Amino acid sequence: MLFTIFAALTIAGAVAAISLRNLVHSVLSLILAFAGLAAVYLLLGAQFIGFAQILVYVGAVAILIVFTILLTRNDGTFGTSSQASWNLGALIVIAVFGTLAWTIHSSAALQHALPPQPEATMQQIGTALMVRFALPLEVIGLLLTAALIGAATIALHEKQERP
Amino acid sequence: MTPLSSCLMLSALLFSVGFAGVLMRRNAILILIGIELMLNAANLNFIAFWRYGSAPEALTGVMFVIFSIGVAAAEAAVGLALIISIYRHRKTTQIDRINSMRG
């Protein structure tokens, strides 16, 4: 029951995020969608992921987008694509969703019985991250640093050249 | 409908909505938002398969999602930086005006 509510909340937020004309409103709806999703994670027993979702997406990404919107200001056009390409896009989206849904529906792999609820404590995750996934963790750290520097460089470059 | 398939359906819906945003809006920021949604849909899939799949004690799905979130954060940072940079050049964030890569 809870799942249905949160799912509806998520979908509603997502639809609002992509269809609202005001960009700031879009972002607020996006935050709603992210929050809904976080709730779904909690329902599914992945507490860590749920909180990470809120921290990263709601706390960081969404704020970042807001800043971007403020920085680029409003260039006056919120419009969707031209009518023809809008139609085409919609058609394609429906096709994709259809294939996905049909696949999920007809998949035999989904007919399993429910297994016991797995434990995903912080300790387990921490141990796994530090032992089995130590190298990927390092790599992701490196990637983040690189991305950070890269983003800073790309965004700052012009400013320095044109004071 | 089993819990797994409903999760997957949610994920598919979310993905389609994100995809629709990417395809049907012209503002680069909105496209980025769409992409974020698609990523989240994928994350949801991982969690669902971890929760209902076999050998959940290996934590594979969780790990995947953790790294995916990391990558997504990086991607968002770089993508937005690019958008700012492009905006400085072209004074627009409309994606269909940015077509200098045309063949």
Added chain:
Amino acid sequence: MTWIVRNLWLIPALPALAAGLTALAKRHQRRYSAALAIGAMGLSFLLSLCAFSQVMLAITHGQPSRQVVNFPWFEFGNQWLKLGWMLDPLTAIMLVMVTFVGLLIFIYSTGYMAHDDNFTRFFCFLSLFAAAMLGVIIANSLLLLFMCWELVGLTSYLLIGFWYHKPSAAAAAKKAFITTRIGDLAFLVGMLWLFSQAGTLLFYDQGAGCLEHSALTAMVAHLTGIGMAASTGIALLIFAGAVGKSGQVPLHVWLPDAMEGPTPVSALIHAATMVAAGVFLVARVYPLMAAHSDAASALSATTALQVVTWIGAITAVFAALIAVAQNDIKRILAYSTVSQLGYMMMGLGVGGVAVGMFHLITHAFFKSLLFMGAGSVIHGCHEEQDIRRMGGLSKLMPVTFATYAVGMLALCGFPLFFSGFWSKDAILHAAMGWSISRIPFYLGSLGALLTAFYMTRQVYYVFFGTSRLASHHEATPAAHTAPPTPHESPSSMTFPLVLLASCAILLGAVGTPAWPWFDSFLSGEAPIFAFAGFLEHGILPVMLTSTLIVFLGLALGWWFYGRQPILSADLPDALEQLQPGIFRVLQNKFYVDELYEHTVIRWNSALATFSDWLDRWVWNGVVMTVSNLVLGLSWLARSTDTYLVNTSFDEGCNTVTTSGKLLARLQSGRTQSYLRLVGIAFAALVLVLIWSARS
């Protein structure tokens, strides 16, 4: 081994050092360079006297008169090539002669060349020449001798062309070098042959030298394909080198032209020393020349010596004939030199080393005397060389005249008091006793007659009568100065003349039949004084004959040129009036130069042109043909390409371009259109997968 033998190398090294230092001198450092050259030469002279006395001492004490010092030079394969020097009577006597005459000519040159711009360079070349010539003399290795021999040729070349701005001088220098090099190449081949036969080029090396008994025996025994002993072939080839250097027929053509050089050069190089090097070479390798198999009689001359004799005799007469009709004072002397060198060769051929060498030494003194006298005359007459325009100089240049007369009488062989008489007499005596033929003797006598005649002619032209220099200068409009009067030369020039004149007289004393000091010195024996020497078989008749011949020559000269004074420079020669045809042939030197011009030189340049043609048209032609063929093929291939391959290829290209353009439209640069395609593709893919899984 005494100090002087060990340090004999100093004798050539000193002038070489002087040459090196003078080469670095500035152009205006005249006194410095002259002093350097003369000082070095003087020291060499003193050392040569030391060497000479060393040999004298050795002979009087009955010790071996030949001492050698050999040293290794470089290695090839398993052996070292050795060079060395030696001191023997022949070396000693030549050393003294060359350094003495050289010293005098150096002193003379300071006067003669005083006004020349390139004074320092002149002394540099002269010193270098002296060094090389002394190297030839002391060499105990045919290779070392050859090397110095070539260097002598180089300095001769440099000095003949000293006044290089005169084209004739430059041409004469080149001619001299090349003509002598023809002989030198034969020499080189002979040397190589000798090397391969004897295994060494050292003359004397404690029994292992190439002029010593074992090597000679082997070479005599070794017969070549045409039945000639190897020794004969080698000797003849080496003699060819001597022919070139000593201006023997047929390679004599360069020597008269060499008179283009400054007169001291003519005196030193082309009268006294270098041209005599050929004679010296024959004397040096005399054991090889005279080597005969044991079977043959020791008395009969070897083939090599016969050739030497004949070439010498022919040259003696041939050159003397030409000298009769020349008008250039130095050319007359040059042909006279050629003729006298012929005598020396003949002397070597018929009488052995001592006979030829004696004439070489006496000739060196009186011929350099004559040349320097001629130089003095030319200097006094302001560079006039034509004897027809001289005359009457006996009163104006008394010292020159007196010394010139001494030289002339010595050259003619005036009896008893002049050295030339004794040396020439020795040759004629030996020729008369030659076992092969009497003809060389007759030729020699004829040469003596001609010598006396042309020298009388020259002296009458130059020194007697009235001066024709002034009249000539009046006749030419170019004379814008007052007619120059001949004057006596400075003392630096007359002093050597007097010294040489006394030598020309006194030297005769050492080679008379009564006291054959020279002969015995060369053979390393103590001389014996005995008047009985005159009474030896055939000596007195020969002396009488030659005396008669000399007087006949002098009288003939007087008859043609002395009876009435020569009045005008333009008057034809007395002989020309008598026999114009013969005179013209003689005046044109038997047309030998023209003969060479029309044969050897022309063939040579024809061959050169042919070779160039071969290069340009045949060798290159083959290459060009091949390359043209290849080019033709490639042209064919290109046309095929253009009209067949390219057309279709272009079509293909167009198709590709068009389709490319079509495809490029897909490349809209719009991300969304790409994503649309991705979406379609994804859906299609899933459908296909599911469908394929189903079926």
Added chain:
Amino acid sequence: MNLTPSISSLTVVPLVGALAVLALGSNRKLARGIALAFAFLALIFTLLLWHRFNPASGTLQLEEIHAWIPVLGVQYHVGADGLSLLMLLLSTLVVPMSMAASWNIQEKPSLYFALILLLEAGLIGTFTALNFFHWFLFWELSLIPAFFLIRLWGGSQRATAATQFFLYTMVGSVTLLLSFLALFLYTGIFDFITLGELARSGHLLQSLATAPHGTAATADRFALLICLGALLGFAVKVPIVPFHTWLPATYAEAPTGTTMLLTGTMSKMGLYGLIRILLPIFYLQMRSMRTPLLWLAVATIVLSAYAALVQKDLKRIFAYSSINHLGYCLLGIFSILKFTGDDPAMLSEKAAALSGVFLQMFNHGLTAATLFWFVALLEKRSGGLRGLNDFGGLRKVATVFAGLMGMALFSSLGLPGLNGFIGEFLIFKGVFPLAGWAASLSTLGLLLTAIFLLGLIQRVFAGPLNPSFAHMPDLTTAERLSLFPPLALMVALGIYPQLVLGVINSTVLHLVQQLR
């Protein structure tokens, strides 16, 4: 620890130099300075190698072997004996001279000097490589810079000359390559030393007999064919008449500094190949052709000397004179094919001829390069004129110039006391007993050399002064100083040839022992 450089490091020096010149040499002075510094560094390395070299041993020294492509039998194998060392010294000596002669080049100086250094690297590699694979790489490497040097900086006919040069040598290289590929096909060996040993033991012919349809008889013919192919490659490079027509045009059109390199060092590559590669591997085949080869050598000597007589361009005269001088080397090399057997007298003659050949190679490199240098100096003063009849009486205004060039000319003419004589003497000394007729005919070349060189002196330096050169400057102090080393070396070698002969003698003996 041994501080002396190895052969590989010597090869690398000019390569690094070329890169450095290209990278740093934006202006002319810097470029030539760097280039000269590297050229001198290479010279110093060579002298250090020379010092380290043990002259008492005739075998290869300073060897370096590294596996490279084992499947193809390719090793990196370098080493030097007396001959290699002599050629190394010559190359590293001529390169600075050539640079000095091109000191004032105006167009793209950094590229020019870099190409020269590259050429030097090719030369050093060729003279030390012992495996066909990289030997051939270096052989070709030296060709490419030479082509560009001629093509970009040459005279008015440079395009034709460069193409002719390139195609000619390329054809030679191709036949050479084919020959060695054929050898490799049947033996599987690229190493020169091993191939030489195979040839001596007779296994080479056996291997060739394994060719399809091969018998002992066809093996002989096949070996001869392979030998001819390789010979052609070297014959073009030396060159041997009638494969020489590229040379006069190339030498005349190349910039004079490059001509110095071409004649001083590149012409030695062919001779070096003949001695190091062809003779040990194909001794039997070469021996069967000895009489025609000797005739070719004599023709090279005599015809080129005759052709030089009628040339009107100084560079062409020296080009033909160069062919003539190399002809003596050919004569020496081919004459040692004459006798086989252990007769010590004959071995000694062969040693003399080979010693002479080595010495002559060095001497000719030195002298010819110096002569072309003088031509460069003359061109600089005359504004590019270099015809035989363009000058006259220069001795009056340029005494030192005339004197020093005269010295080089007389060295080329073989005057005793200068370096040219000993080499020629030793060659003739060795050849005369081996092939007397060839030696005697070849003396004609000596005479003709004298004629055209003296004619040159007569036309250029003697006679009345040509008024257009009345103010020609004499040699400057810098020019005198830079000319001093080669001229001093000429005199030193003329008086004391043991300087070189001492180093090569054991090598000569070793070679003679091999070739009998």
